[in-house]
Amino acid sequence: MKTLVLDNPTVFTFQEKEEPTSLQADEALVKIKKIGICGTDYHAFRGKQPFFSYPRVLGHELGAEVVGLGSDTDAIHVGDRVTIEPYLNCGTCQSCLNDKGNCCENLQVLGVHVDGGMTEYLKVPIRKLHPSKILSFEQLALVEPLSIGAHAVQRAEVNPKDLVLVIGAGPIGLSVMQFAKLRGATVVVLDINKERLNFAKEQMQVDFILEAKEGFTPDALRSCLDGFLPTVVFDATGNPNSMKNAFNYVAFGGKLVFVGLFIGEASFDDPLFHRRETTLLASRNSLPQDFSSIIQLMESGKIDIKPWVTHSADFEALPHVFKEWLDPKSKVIKAVVTL
Template identity: 80%
Template sequence: MKTLVLENPKAFKFQEQEAPASLEADEALVKIKNIGICGTDYHAFRGKQPFFSYPRVLGHELGGEVVKLGGNTNTINLGDKVTIEPYLNCGRCQSCLNDKGNCCENLQVLGVHVDGGMTEYLKVPYHKLHKSKILSFEQLAMVEPLSIGAHAVQRAEVSAKDLVLVIGAGPIGLSVVQFTKLRGSTVLVLDINKDRLKFARQQMQVDFILEATEDFSPDIIRRCLNGFLPTVIFDATGNPNSMKNAFSYVSFGGKLVFVGLFIGEVTFDDPLFHRREITLLASRNSLPQDFSDIIKLMETGKIDITPWLTHRADFDDLPHVFNEWLDPTTRVIKAVVSM
């Protein structure tokens, strides 16, 4: 089977590998149909992804078809269209036992810690497959990135009364916007990229867009919110300066959620943190229920990811176009690959 391997930073190579010959009783063989390209993939390509080693087969935003079953199951059938939950948790550690498999102590994520879906066939445990009779393979490949935002919003317990600031209008920031809007919140988006801000305004219908400039201050936010500050802030940038600055934007008694991450330390002013009684949260990956909920929302038309899919490529062309997608002038919101 044809497999695309990232041998080293900026060095893709196609290889012919043996297709999985045998399956455990609880495993299915999935023919990969579509692959979403994630910020994690871009970071890995650049050599800047935490918890990562080379060589690695990327790809964890996946839509595919079940073509073989390892044993009897009442949940999955041959021919099912599925998305893959790429978080392979151990089920035995304290986190797993507390229903927090998304931050399992021994977590292995497809395409990050172990080889992922940039290949023709992938074997996956039954309980990591989520099916739909309605959604396309392309739509199914978008469930995982949406789940990151869904989990972050759930972590923050966002409600309709909240004033929400999303910092970073990339795909993960937009997924946060999607679920805060579903909860009826007032939403502001802050970014340095004017094209992405325009997209957030026109396609996501956020209430306010704010351009991040060198002289940006909390007063600019207050002018949008009648003198108030956001009660919930999501930083989806993975930028240390942005994450540090976010502490000064949070309302008294508010919440700050770090969805993005970087290799390094975050520092903040402790008196400001205590005086405002800020709640600081990290959000990592998502939970099985997030996948099920998102599929239902997409099937009923409450979520439409069509405007997000700005760039497409065939699998054979991916090594040639991948570097182009890193160029901001290409205006990529979300890219998807067809097998």
């Protein structure tokens, strides 16, 4: 089977590998149909992805068809269209036993810690498959990035009274906006990229957009929120300076949620942190129930990801277009690959 391997930063090669044959009772064989390209993939290509080693088969945003099962199950059948939950948790550590498999102590993520879906066939645990009789393979490939935002908004317990600031209008920021809006919150978006801000306004129907120019201050937020500051701030940039500045934007008694991450230490002014009694949260990956609820929302038409997919390519062309998608001039929101 044809497999695309990232041998080293910036170096993709196609390799022929044997198709998986033997399946354990708890395993399924899926044929990959669509792959969403994530910031993680871009970072890995550049050689800047944390917790990463080469060579690696990328790909964790997946729409696939079930072609084999290790045992019969009422939930999954051969021929089902599925999305794949790429977080392979151990099931036995303290976090897993407390139903927090997203932060498993021994977590292995497809396409990051172990080989992922840039291949024709993939063997995965049956329990990591989420089916839909309605959604297309492309829609199913976008469930995982949506789940990141869904989990972050759930962590913050966003409600209709909240004034929400999302810093960073990339795909993860967009997913946070999506679910904050679904909960009825007022949503403000802050970014340096005008095109992405306009996309958030036009397609996500956020309430306010603000360009993060040099010298940006909390007063700009107050000006569009009737003198108030956001009760919940999500930083989806993974930029250390942005994450540090985010503490200044939180209302007294508010919450700050770090969705993005970077390798290093984050510092903040402790008196400000205490005076505002800020709640600081990290949000990592997502949970099985996030996948299930997103599929239901997409099936009912409450979430439409069509505007997100701005670029596409066939599998064979991916090594050639990948560098183009990295160029800001390409204006990629979300790229999807077809096998």
